Amino acid sequence: MEALKGVRILDMTHVQAGPTCSQLLAWMGADVIKFENPQGDATRGQLRDVPNADSLYFTMLNCNKRSITVNMKSAEGKQVFVDLLKKCDIVMENFGPGVLDRFGFSWEEIHRVNPKIVMGSIKGFGSTGPYAEFKAYENVAQAMGGAMSTTGIPDGPPFVTGAQIGDSGTGLHLAIGLLAALRQAERTGQGQYVEVAMMDGVMNLCRVKFRDHQRLTRGDMPEYSVPTYKDMGDVPRAGNDSGGGQLGNAIHCKPHGANDWLYIVVQEAVWVALARRIGPDIHIPDLATDPRFATIGERRKNQQLMWTLINKFAENYTKRELMAILNPIDVPCGPIMSTSDLATDEHVRGRDMYVELDHPQRGKWFNVGMPIKLSASPAKIERSPLLGEHTDEVLKSVLGYDEAKISAMKSAGAFAAPPKKAA
Ligand SMILES: CC(C)(COP(=O)(O)OP(=O)(O)OC[C@H]1O[C@@H](n2cnc3c(N)ncnc32)[C@H](O)[C@@H]1OP(=O)(O)O)[C@@H](O)C(=O)NCCC(=O)NCCS
Secondary structure: OOOOOOOEEEEOOOOOHHHHHHHHHHHOOOEEEEEEOOOOOHHHOOOOOOOOOOOHHHHOOOOOEEEEEOOOOOHHHHHHHHHHHHHOOEEEEOOOOOHHHHHOOOHHHHHHHOOOOEEEEEEOOOOOOOOOOOOOOHHHHHHHOOOHHHOOOOOOOOOOOOOOOOOHHHHHHHHHHHHHHHHHHHHHOOOOEEEEEHHHHHHHHOHHHHHHHHHOOOOOOOOOOOOOOOOOOOOOOOOOOOOOOOEEEEEEOEOOOOOOEEEEEEOHHHHHHHHHHHOHHHOOOOHHHOHHHOOHHHHHHOHHHHHHHHHHHHOOOEHHHHHHHHHHHOOOEEEOOOHHHHHOOHHHHHOOOEEEEOOOOOOOEEEEOOOOOOOOOOOOOOOOOOOOOOHHHHHHHOOOOOHHHHHHHHHOOOOOOOOOOOO
16 A cells, blocks of 8 residues: 555545545555544445444445544634645545535635645536536436436436446546646645536546437447437437447346346457357357358348347356356357345455455445555555544644643534534
């Protein structure tokens, strides 16, 4: 964990989009100080599965951080914030629009306090434009960034995807921006404001759909299995089509349960080998030379039939058996892995992608591991902090406060819950 050693982050983020970014930076060695509202990140109590314990929602997104609680609605709390700003390289937040301004800390003020600090900010729609004032959650971003309108089947409703592209995807974008700005700050001594809007991040991840949006002005798109035609306007939902230059689809396998599927890409180069393997079993021994599938153009035109034939072959095999047949002939394919498939998979465990941790309130639990593998700085995953677990430690070791000062600030309400708003 050496890559970001010496980088200190003042992490005001909450829920998922921001914490997923700061957790990655912590796994790369940054000292991440989670600066929490005295009531704590709301996710500590959301979807709780163990009474009185931090929820998995929180523990899975906040590993390797230190937690300090500070009441930003008190003068003393704001002083702690200012003191920490001076000691940190990055400050990051994903509050709703205007929250930091209401605390009295615009980017201009933060930059004035520490000109070198880099500030990361996630908003649903950014700080400019007609949508700037709106709050956002994962599926709002998926809806507005183009993911939902292009996911599903043409006659069905739009669908959200299980991958958290709005929240965790935005966190990834922010991490990239922060590291670039940090590099520049090291060179110039000047920090900058790094903003990622969730809607923008989803659009970035839907980039190929905007490729197709423009292609539709010139003609149909033969690789789509659903009808497309010139000037149809919107890119249609296309089920499990590959969405790329090669044809692909999910094939149903034995015993035909919910996740008994294998995703197959009929790459141009493998057609002949694939057709030779499946042809005899489905009573079309000449499939490899059948003119209906001889070129990729023909296969695109006749892809519904091609998928029907491959599905017929698959009827006799489980997804793992089919994978074992197709991998040796170089057909790119992957079984649809359920969460339990993944939680018990030897490959996944071997790559430290499902790791067991201990927690004082909840005992043993699992986290998804660090997907970015640095050869000289492997991540060492440690449990998430309890609420305010490191308040005194940070005040002493980072800010140099003594016991008397800490106790005076405590009495003044710097670390306690702000009074509730009148109804
Ligand atoms: C996620 C989101 C919708 C949650 O909305 P919310 O629960 O109303 O929370 P907000 O961020 O708007 O507000 C946080 C409140 O906590 C208060 N608060 C936060 N930290 C505090 C602290 N340390 N001390 C005192 N008060 C604190 C803020 O002052 C604010 O209260 P206010 O409205 O009275 O000013 C919103 O934060 C948002 O749109 N964020 C940007 C987009 C995003 O990241 N969404 C994805 C989440 S995974």
